Structure formats: structure tokens, C-alpha cells
Amino acid sequence: MWLDVNLLALFRKHLWTTITYWSVFISFGLCIAFLGPTLLDLRCLTHSSLQEITWVFFAQQFCLLVGSTLGGAFKKSLKLCLSVLFTSSLIISMVFVIIPFCRHVGVLAVVMAVAGLSMGCIDTISNLQLVKIYKQDSAVFLQVLHFFVGFGALLSPLIADPFLSDTSCIQANSTLNGSRNLEHIRNSIVPHHPGNMSHYVLPLHGPAQTNVAYAFWIMAAINLPVPIAVFLLMYSKGMVPGCEHKRGSLLTADELAMEIQKGNEISDSQMTETQEAQRDKGHFYCCQSKTFWNAPYTFFAVHVCSAVILFMTDGIVGEYSGFVYSYAVEEPLSLAHKTAGYLPSLFWASITLGRLISIPASYKMAPRTMLFINLIGVLGAFLFLILSQNTMAGLFIGTAILGIFISSVFPSMLAYTEDILNYKGCATTVLVTSAGIGEMVLQILVGMVIETQGSYSFLVCGVSLSALAFTLYIVLLVLDNLHPRELNETSLKTSEPGKDEKPYQQ
Structure with a gap:
């Protein structure tokens, strides 16, 4: 038989949870791919040079690394994990809304740093939770998870493309060298390597005219169902204040082994005191x-x-x-x-x-x-x-x-x-x-x-x-x-x- 019955049963039990983790990775993909194509329009909004604006890449990527490391610290309870995922996915929608109002490159870098922290938490928590749920069967679910990263990364440039400027969006009195080949400059921009922009000169002063704000607002609207889905998952597990009709916590190794072997469901309330103590050791349990x-x-x-x-x-x-x-x-x-x-x-x-x-x-x-x-x-x-x-x-x-x-x-x-x-x-x-x-x-x-x-x-x-x-x-x-x-x-x-x-x- 092509499909394993026990795996299907486990997937059905965690269907909504799994789909939620998958959908959160769309937010990750949307946020990781939009910066390159829209960078020249963001340069116009912030009236910054090419070398200055490319450091926004660094702010995002560095904080993504920090967020990836911090994400592991939230694994001691499912309630904490879902709360972080809800906050992170909501922050990404808010970032999309705020970016068009950033008129200074330093402010934009701070906003992208916050987005990077959220992306890092999403990356670690989603991978970690799927591994904890499916264990030896996690490979196929991780493949689906990372497919949604690629889907989001393909989607954001397609959304942005109709709103990108065909000419220098800063209306200067004269056209400087490089502004006539804007598409070439856009494709030449490389994250974390701003030195290759030194030979391009674009106007810095003058009114900025760009429609890229609409692209960001569309992406914010597309991403909004993701935090809603996480919130509904939290509500179904009784993790929303005032709606605590259920108790949510991570599946322990003992529970999942019993579930796969016996094929029955074990509620979180049946965890032993030993299992509770093991779970509460949290992020540093492996080191302790x-x-x-x-x-x-x-x-x-x-x-x-x-x-x-x-x-x-x-x-x-x-x-x-x-x-x-x-x-x-x-x-x-x-x-x-x-x-x-x-x-x-x-x-x-x-x-x-x-x-x-x-x-x-x-x-x-x-x-x-x-x-x-x-x-x-x-x-x-x-x-x-x-x-x-x-x-x-x-x-x-x-x-x-x-x-x-x-x-x-x-x-x-x-x-x-x-x-x-x-x-x-x-x-x-x-x-x-x-x-x-x-x-x-x-x-x-x-x-x-x-x-x-x-x-x-x-x-x-x-x-x-x-x-x-x-x-x-x-x-x-x-x-x-x-x-x-x-x-x-x-x-x-x-x-x-x-x-x-x-x-x-x-």
C-alpha cells in the first residue's frame, strides 16, 4: 500500500496544526524574497544611495540568524510556540504595511530587522514542531513545509513586478549615469555585498514617484490569513485567555511512541509528573x-x-x-x-x-x-x-x-x-x-x-x-x-x- 495507515491517522489527528505550520512558512517566503526586486524603489522612498540601501539586506539577515537561535528557546510549551508564531506572522503583515512609510534608510533597516527576527522564529519553530510531531515520518512533512517557502518566494516578486518603477523614481533635473539601465542595476544588486554597487550613480534629491506601496499592501493582505489561522489553532486548543477549555502542550517522546505503537490517542492531561518535569526543562534540556x-x-x-x-x-x-x-x-x-x-x-x-x-x-x-x-x-x-x-x-x-x-x-x-x-x-x-x-x-x-x-x-x-x-x-x-x-x-x-x-x- 502506497500510504501508511498509521501515518495517515497521525496526520489526521494533527491536520489543522500541520497545515498551520505549513501556512506560516508562506509568510517566511513572502518576506525573504521581496527585498531584492523592490530595493531600488525603496531607495527612492528613503532617498539613499545604492550602497546605503543594500545594508538593509544585512539588517534583515543578521536578525534572521538571531531569531533562528532564539526560536529554539520557545519550545518548552506548545502555547508559547503558537504565541510566538502568531506574533511573528502578524508582525510580518504589519511590516508590509509600514515599509512604504519609511522615509529614512535607518528606519527601514530597523523595520527589516524586526521582520528578520520574526522570520527566524518562524523558521526554527515550524521545523522543530513538525519534527517533534512526526519524528521518523517527518521527512515528507518537512518537504511540504519548505515547498511553501519557495511558493511564497515566487509569489512576492510576481506581486511586486507590476508596481516597480521603469525609470529612476526620483525625479531629478538631469539623468545621471546608470539611471537609463535600471533593470540591469536591479538584477546586479547582491545581498550582503554592497561593494559591487559603487560604480552606479543614481539621483538622491528630488520628489520620489513610485507605486511600490501597493505591492506591499497587497502582500500584507495576502499574509493576513496566516496569523488568523494560528489564532484559530490557539483558540481550538484553549490557549486564548478566557477560552481555556483545553490544555495544550508539546507531545513528548513517550506519548508519540505509544501513539504509533498502539494507534490510540493519549491526551496531554495524562502526562506523568516525570514527563512534565522533562518538558519544563525547555530549550536547554539536551544540554542539561x-x-x-x-x-x-x-x-x-x-x-x-x-x-x-x-x-x-x-x-x-x-x-x-x-x-x-x-x-x-x-x-x-x-x-x-x-x-x-x-x-x-x-x-x-x-x-x-x-x-x-x-x-x-x-x-x-x-x-x-x-x-x-x-x-x-x-x-x-x-x-x-x-x-x-x-x-x-x-x-x-x-x-x-x-x-x-x-x-x-x-x-x-x-x-x-x-x-x-x-x-x-x-x-x-x-x-x-x-x-x-x-x-x-x-x-x-x-x-x-x-x-x-x-x-x-x-x-x-x-x-x-x-x-x-x-x-x-x-x-x-x-x-x-x-x-x-x-x-x-x-x-x-x-x-x-x-x-x-x-x-x-x-
């Missing part, structure tokens, strides 16, 4: 337990190895989407600016398509098998790009292949790492934060290499990073075989027969 401090070296090595792999792969996503346009318009391809502008859109569309394909694939394949296919595909895509570097068709085909294969690395790695560590949820915060750091830092490093070594180094960096990620994956497989599974089972107090077998293996 004797298992952590007495853990073998493989416990720490798995965390480090998985984190570095995601540092590389998410860094590849960031640097490729940021620099593929600049690579295409330079030698040896020298594509037209309009043609090269389709490459970042093709890359993100391929990522979204790949995540859609990965949903049924992850149900049939183990996370480590998915990772093997993905990382081999990423390395193969870069080798194909190098071999066909002088052809436009090769660049477009290679970009599509890269997007499809790199799309599901993060959810597969998260599911595989938690599988090795027996789904305690301790690794989620580490992996989410490491991925965010990689996306920010590698853009800066690769940008510096391109400036000093030339455009060809763009693909060389990609091959090097993907080869290193695949090598570390082999190391992770070795660590998986060396890591003592019975230690994890004892710490979780589960003695289910066959528990040490790999889930999903066919």
Missing part, C-alpha cells in the same frame, strides 16, 4: 541531560558535520542566486541584460519545482538516500555548467538542474540528522542557524573571490563547495554507523522492538 555531557564524540561530530553541510549548500543557494546574473552578462557569455535577468527567476522556480517533486519522493526514500541523490546532482550540475560555460543553453539547463537537486537538501538533512540523534529536536536550532550563516557569509566570500579572480571563479567556487559538501556527507554516513543508537533509545525510554532500524529503508 547526563546523556549530553556523557555523549560519545559521534554525538557532537554529527551536529558539526550536518551543520557544515548546510552551511555549504544554503551558501550555494545564496551565492548562485546572487551572482548568476553578473556572471551571465560578463565574458565569455555576454548575454543581454534582459535575457540574463531570467536566470535568478529560473533558479528559484526550479527550487520550488524540486521541492514539489521531493514530497512524494521523500515518502518512498530514506532521508540519507535523498541527500545522496541531491548532493550528487548538485555536484553534477556545477560540472555540467563548467563544461558548457560558453553556451547560453548550457547555463539555463545547468541552472534548472542545480535548482531541482539543491531544493530538498535542507529538509532531508534535518530529517536525517534528527534520525541519527533519535528525534530529540536538539539539532534543529543548530542546523537552521548554520544554514542562515552560510547563506550570508558565502555570498560575501564568493563576491570577494569573483572581484579578485574574475567571473570564471564563480563556477569554480560552486564546484569546490559542492564537492566539500558531498565529502562531508560521506563522513556523516560513517558517523551514522559509529553512533550508538541504544544510547538514544535509553535516553528516550523507548524499548520498541526494531527501533534501532533505519526508518524508511525499503
Whole structure:
């Protein structure tokens, strides 16, 4: 039978909760993708230079990392998690409304920093809660979760495009160098690497005329159902003050194991005092337990190895989407600016398509098998790009292949790492934060290499990073075989027969 009966029963029980977590990630996708296309119009609203406005990227990304780390601190109760998700998704709608009224780049940076904190909390909490609910079956649900990120990231540029200015939206008396090729400047803007904007000069003084405010207000309206859905979930669980007809808390490991084994529902009110005490230890439970401090070296090595792999792969996503346009318009391809502008859109569309394909694939394949296919595909895509570097068709085909294969690395790695560590949820915060750091830092490093070594180094960096990620994956497989599974089972107090077998293996 293609669908597992126990999995369907578990999904039906947590249907509204799961859909809510999925929908919250649409907010994440909307907020992470709108800044690039609208940056020139925001420059006009704030009357700032290109170098000044690109630092708004840094404010958002840095606070996203902070929010990702803080998100793990809210996991000790479901009520706290849902409260943070409600607040974060509501803040994102408010940010969309407020942005058009920001008339100074410093104010805009503060607003985007607040949005980044909200995005980070959403990222960590949603991943963490799905892992805690579905455990060894979480891979397919994580794939759906990250599909909605891609969906939101595709949606926001489409909404913004009709409202973007075709000419410099600051009406100056004279047209300065660079204002005649606004689309080229827009595509050349790279997050976290403002130095490449120094040779573009646009007007700073004069009345600003732009309709981009309507795009932000439309996105605010589209995002508004998300906090409403979270609020309804809180209400259904009796977590709204004055409506406390139910009690909500996280499923513990004991409860979920009993649920899968026996197929019956266990209410939160039946938790033992021991389970309550374990839950109340909160964010630092993994560090407080004797298992952590007495853990073998493989416990720490798995965390480090998985984190570095995601540092590389998410860094590849960031640097490729940021620099593929600049690579295409330079030698040896020298594509037209309009043609090269389709490459970042093709890359993100391929990522979204790949995540859609990965949903049924992850149900049939183990996370480590998915990772093997993905990382081999990423390395193969870069080798194909190098071999066909002088052809436009090769660049477009290679970009599509890269997007499809790199799309599901993060959810597969998260599911595989938690599988090795027996789904305690301790690794989620580490992996989410490491991925965010990689996306920010590698853009800066690769940008510096391109400036000093030339455009060809763009693909060389990609091959090097993907080869290193695949090598570390082999190391992770070795660590998986060396890591003592019975230690994890004892710490979780589960003695289910066959528990040490790999889930999903066919």
C-alpha cells in the first residue's frame, strides 16, 4: 500500500496544526524574497544611495540568524510556540504595511530587522514542531513545509513586478549615469555585498514617484490569513485567555511512541509528573541531560558535520542566486541584460519545482538516500555548467538542474540528522542557524573571490563547495554507523522492538 495507515491517522489527528505550520512558512517566503526586486524603489522612498540601501539586506539577515537561535528557546510549551508564531506572522503583515512609510534608510533597516527576527522564529519553530510531531515520518512533512517557502518566494516578486518603477523614481533635473539601465542595476544588486554597487550613480534629491506601496499592501493582505489561522489553532486548543477549555502542550517522546505503537490517542492531561518535569526543562534540556555531557564524540561530530553541510549548500543557494546574473552578462557569455535577468527567476522556480517533486519522493526514500541523490546532482550540475560555460543553453539547463537537486537538501538533512540523534529536536536550532550563516557569509566570500579572480571563479567556487559538501556527507554516513543508537533509545525510554532500524529503508 502506497500510504501508511498509521501515518495517515497521525496526520489526521494533527491536520489543522500541520497545515498551520505549513501556512506560516508562506509568510517566511513572502518576506525573504521581496527585498531584492523592490530595493531600488525603496531607495527612492528613503532617498539613499545604492550602497546605503543594500545594508538593509544585512539588517534583515543578521536578525534572521538571531531569531533562528532564539526560536529554539520557545519550545518548552506548545502555547508559547503558537504565541510566538502568531506574533511573528502578524508582525510580518504589519511590516508590509509600514515599509512604504519609511522615509529614512535607518528606519527601514530597523523595520527589516524586526521582520528578520520574526522570520527566524518562524523558521526554527515550524521545523522543530513538525519534527517533534512526526519524528521518523517527518521527512515528507518537512518537504511540504519548505515547498511553501519557495511558493511564497515566487509569489512576492510576481506581486511586486507590476508596481516597480521603469525609470529612476526620483525625479531629478538631469539623468545621471546608470539611471537609463535600471533593470540591469536591479538584477546586479547582491545581498550582503554592497561593494559591487559603487560604480552606479543614481539621483538622491528630488520628489520620489513610485507605486511600490501597493505591492506591499497587497502582500500584507495576502499574509493576513496566516496569523488568523494560528489564532484559530490557539483558540481550538484553549490557549486564548478566557477560552481555556483545553490544555495544550508539546507531545513528548513517550506519548508519540505509544501513539504509533498502539494507534490510540493519549491526551496531554495524562502526562506523568516525570514527563512534565522533562518538558519544563525547555530549550536547554539536551544540554542539561547526563546523556549530553556523557555523549560519545559521534554525538557532537554529527551536529558539526550536518551543520557544515548546510552551511555549504544554503551558501550555494545564496551565492548562485546572487551572482548568476553578473556572471551571465560578463565574458565569455555576454548575454543581454534582459535575457540574463531570467536566470535568478529560473533558479528559484526550479527550487520550488524540486521541492514539489521531493514530497512524494521523500515518502518512498530514506532521508540519507535523498541527500545522496541531491548532493550528487548538485555536484553534477556545477560540472555540467563548467563544461558548457560558453553556451547560453548550457547555463539555463545547468541552472534548472542545480535548482531541482539543491531544493530538498535542507529538509532531508534535518530529517536525517534528527534520525541519527533519535528525534530529540536538539539539532534543529543548530542546523537552521548554520544554514542562515552560510547563506550570508558565502555570498560575501564568493563576491570577494569573483572581484579578485574574475567571473570564471564563480563556477569554480560552486564546484569546490559542492564537492566539500558531498565529502562531508560521506563522513556523516560513517558517523551514522559509529553512533550508538541504544544510547538514544535509553535516553528516550523507548524499548520498541526494531527501533534501532533505519526508518524508511525499503
